[in-house]
Amino acid sequence: MRILLVEDDPMLGQAVRDQIAADGHTVDWVKRLDAAGEAILSAAFDLVLLDLMLPDGRGLDFLKARRAAGDVTPVVILTARDQISDRIAGLDAGADDYLVKPFDLFELSARIKAVGRRYAGNPNPLVTIGPLEVDLAARSVRRDGRAVSLTAREWSLFEALVQRPNQLMSKPQLEERLYSFDAEIESNTIEVYIARLRKKLGSDVIETVRGMGYRLGRPGGAP
Numbered sequence: 001m002r003i004l005l006v007e008d009d010p011m012l013g014q015a016v017r018d019q020i021a022a023d024g025h026t027v028d029w030v031k032r033l034d035a036a037g038e039a040i041l042s043a044a045f046d047l048v049l050l051d052l053m054l055p056d057g058r059g060l061d062f063l064k065a066r067r068a069a070g071d072v073t074p075v076v077i078l079t080a081r082d083q084i085s086d087r088i089a090g091l092d093a094g095a096d097d098y099l100v101k102p103f104d105l106f107e108l109s110a111r112i113k114a115v116g117r118r119y120a121g122n123p124n125p126l127v128t129i130g131p132l133e134v135d136l137a138a139r140s141v142r143r144d145g146r147a148v149s150l151t152a153r154e155w156s157l158f159e160a161l162v163q164r165p166n167q168l169m170s171k172p173q174l175e176e177r178l179y180s181f182d183a184e185i186e187s188n189t190i191e192v193y194i195a196r197l198r199k200k201l202g203s204d205v206i207e208t209v210r211g212m213g214y215r216l217g218r219p220g221g222a223p
Contacts, residue, residue, distance in 0.1 A: 001046035002026040006036045019105040024152035033057045052079040060093050067094035074115045148200050153178050157193050161216040170213040
């Protein structure tokens with residue numbers, strides 16, 4: 001997933017960014033709400049991690065404004081405010097989950113996975129695609145019963161297609177899943193990772209629609 005982290009605390013922000021990057025997600029970290037608004041207009045995010053108290057305003061007001069504008073991107077609130085009334089206010093404003101600081105980073109990882117699965121329309125983390133057994137929660141793949149090792153970026157690309165099995169994804173959409181704003185992207189990056197996935201998972205696991213993009217194939221003649 002591509003995740004937007006909105007957090008002004010440098011130590012916590014660094015820890016959260018490192019954790020979710022280690023989980024294989026692409027993360028863009030901003031420290032102000034105005035920067036968060038610009039980021040959302042510039043890229044498609046799968047999830048937002050939102051602090052409630054930022055230097056230029058309240059995260060809750062930002063969330064309400066995004067929901068009023070029709071933005072349905074899932075949001076997990078990260079805040080030191082631990083009153084029940086604060087949690088209720090956050091959920092009522094449109095948050096999908098709420099974590100009180102200090103929190104365990106592994107719990108954050110688990111919450112991100114759960115929210116991501118809900119919005120992908122797949123609450124069941126186990127997916128079968130022809131000879132492939134995919135565990136979205138464990139971020140693992142088995143082919144004909146044998147484990148297949150994927151790098152973090154290979155997984156991110158494959159996950160994007162698995163979560164949208166009947167949808168065509170363009171090259172720029174897939175690039176957004178792999179790279180943050182400050183990363184340099186080589187012109188053939190997506191083609192390279194698609195080739196690696198086909199080698200590991202099967203030549204027909206990903207279908208190319210020439211001039212348009214890619215979508216999940218039907219390996220092994222799966223219906």
